Amino acid sequence: MKKNILYLLIIVLLSVTSCYEDLGNYDYKEVEDPTVIGLQDNIFVGYIGDSLIIEPKVTHSLAGTDALTFDWEIANHLELKGEFYKGSTLRFLFNLKPAIYSAKLTITNQTNGMKYFYNFKIEGRTEFSTGTAILSNDGGIARLSFVKAGNVLIPNLYEGLHGENLPNDPKQILIVDNYYTQSYHIVTGEINKPGVILEAATMLRTRYLKDNFFETPDPIVANSLKTHPAGAISHGVINGKLYCGTWQTFSGSPVYGLFGARAAGDYELSPWFNFYGAHYLGYDVNKKQLLQFDMNLGFTGLNYTVIPAMQESGKDSFDPKDMKVDLLYMQDLNPENSYAFGKDANGIIYEYKFDTEPTVFFPKRKVQFPGASLIRENTKWQGSQFDVIFFTSDDKIYRYVPDNQDLRPLEADFSGKTVTMIKLIDNDLLIAGVEGSIYYLDVSTGKYGSVYRVIDNIPGSPVDVVVRK
Numbered sequence: 001m002k003k004n005i006l007y008l009l010i011i012v013l014l015s016v017t018s019c020y021e022d023l024g025n026y027d028y029k030e031v032e033d034p035t036v037i038g039l040q041d042n043i044f045v046g047y048i049g050d051s052l053i054i055e056p057k058v059t060h061s062l063a064g065t066d067a068l069t070f071d072w073e074i075a076n077h078l079e080l081k082g083e084f085y086k087g088s089t090l091r092f093l094f095n096l097k098p099a100i101y102s103a104k105l106t107i108t109n110q111t112n113g114m115k116y117f118y119n120f121k122i123e124g125r126t127e128f129s130t131g132t133a134i135l136s137n138d139g140g141i142a143r144l145s146f147v148k149a150g151n152v153l154i155p156n157l158y159e160g161l162h163g164e165n166l167p168n169d170p171k172q173i174l175i176v177d178n179y180y181t182q183s184y185h186i187v188t189g190e191i192n193k194p195g196v197i198l199e200a201a202t203m204l205r206t207r208y209l210k211d212n213f214f215e216t217p218d219p220i221v222a223n224s225l226k227t228h229p230a231g232a233i234s235h236g237v238i239n240g241k242l243y244c245g246t247w248q249t250f251s252g253s254p255v256y257g258l259f260g261a262r263a264a265g266d267y268e269l270s271p272w273f274n275f276y277g278a279h280y281l282g283y284d285v286n287k288k289q290l291l292q293f294d295m296n297l298g299f300t301g302l303n304y305t306v307i308p309a310m311q312e313s314g315k316d317s318f319d320p321k322d323m324k325v326d327l328l329y330m331q332d333l334n335p336e337n338s339y340a341f342g343k344d345a346n347g348i349i350y351e352y353k354f355d356t357e358p359t360v361f362f363p364k365r366k367v368q369f370p371g372a373s374l375i376r377e378n379t380k381w382q383g384s385q386f387d388v389i390f391f392t393s394d395d396k397i398y399r400y401v402p403d404n405q406d407l408r409p410l411e412a413d414f415s416g417k418t419v420t421m422i423k424l425i426d427n428d429l430l431i432a433g434v435e436g437s438i439y440y441l442d443v444s445t446g447k448y449g450s451v452y453r454v455i456d457n458i459p460g461s462p463v464d465v466v467v468r469k
Contacts, residue, residue, distance in 0.1 A: 033116065034059065042120050043121045043122070046122055047094060048124065051093055052122070069107070075102045076101065096122075100122070106118075128200065132465055134433075134438060135464045142188055166195075167194070168188060169189030172185075172186070174234065174466065175200060175227065177227075184203075185209065194209045224271035240268035243259045244260070246259070265291075274330060292304050318363050327342050333385055336355060349372040349375060350369060352365070353402060382424040387402060390422055390424065392432075411449045419434055434461065438454070
């Protein structure tokens with residue numbers, strides 16, 4: 001027994017000694033990480049049909065040897081697969097569809113198995129990815145033109161690509177943009193031919209607008225459409241009724257964006273409507289009253305509470321349920337203020353300021369519009385989030401600030417030509433159209449519409465534009 005205990009003590013002492021002697025036998029070396037310049041978090045642009053070359057600068061003692069390997073991966077979300085390449089330089093003929101792709105470079109040190117990851121993005125483009133699409137009215141016929149980089153104008157683009165004219169009576173062009181697709185919706189007023197939908201990257205037609213319904217109404221007349229704030233669908237007034245593209249499904253689904261059933265109810269809407277995220281506000285042209293709808297097109301109608309806001313000195317309130325005017329224009333300019341303009345039976349034009357929430361309406365003021373004498377049947381309107389409103393009158397554009405009723409013409413001179421279009425871009429660029437031309441006007445803070453760019457030779461008179469940057 002004593003011998004066993006002795007042997008056990010010897011073994012323990014040897015173990016302790018060996019552990020003690022092992023403490024200083026490790027030689028730690030700092031691992032060298034590669035330094036990569038010109039890649040991480042950048043966006044690289046590839047044009048279809050051209051070579052895409054990405055050549056980051058890599059600094060490492062093993063750079064240029066087989067001990068350092070490079071693997072590139074592009075996540076092709078449109079086709080649900082990965083694109084894989086090897087080598088210190090990513091070089092291939094770019095053939096991915098126009099979109100923004102997530103990508104990653106993996107650098108592996110083969111001597112120790114360490115891997116290093118660098119994320120970046122690739123944007124696929126075509127010649128139509130950036131520029132200005134212009135919809136114009138050429139004697140009642142809709143024309144589509146495109147201005148590429150360098151002010152290169154491509155007129156009559158739709159006819160050239162499709163061998164047919166667009167439907168007659170052009171009204172609008174808007175861009176519908178989501179993760180899986182980008183498209184133009186061209187809206188026209190021709191009965192049963194409300195417009196077309198084009199793939200934005202190629203300008204090729206994907207469908208006629210009348211086919212963008214689960215059940216197409218008959219007849220069908222498009223009054224006005226807007227791009228949904230999410231950018232993925234369009235919604236608006238068709239046949240005087242409120243419609244919205246389907247959004248309650250996967251955005252890559254073939255039925256995503258199709259118009260479902262109209263908002264039920266007894267009403268006929270003006271083309272002017274506002275969407276506030278949680279509800280819609282429309283104007284019944286027959287009953288002369290403002291109506292509410294919920295975000296899912298549920299008809300609320302007049303079932304909202306009117307709470308007059310604190311009245312401004314010398315200003316009247318108004319009853320949104322009994323307006324007694326023909327609506328000329330309505331827009332929500334910012335989260336606090338919306339405006340409407342309407343003409344009563346005596347020809348007096350009133351300006352209305354208000355705010356609204358679901359089931360609640362806050363009238364703020366009603367005043368006679370000081371620019372009433374300048375309003376024409378063909379007056380065009382645009383509003384800025386800074387509570388500035390622009391409108392046309394014959395060959396001039398006016399700037400109006402409702403809060404102080406400051407009214408002044410812009411500086412731009414259109415040589416006597418009637419202004420047929422205005423479009424506000426990012427609150428500081430106003431694009432104006434006259435027969436054969438569009439003008440770029442500076443309306444940023446402290447600027448009053450000086451012209452800094454003109455595009456000529458547009459067929460007919462511009463009706464609407466979309467700028468893609």
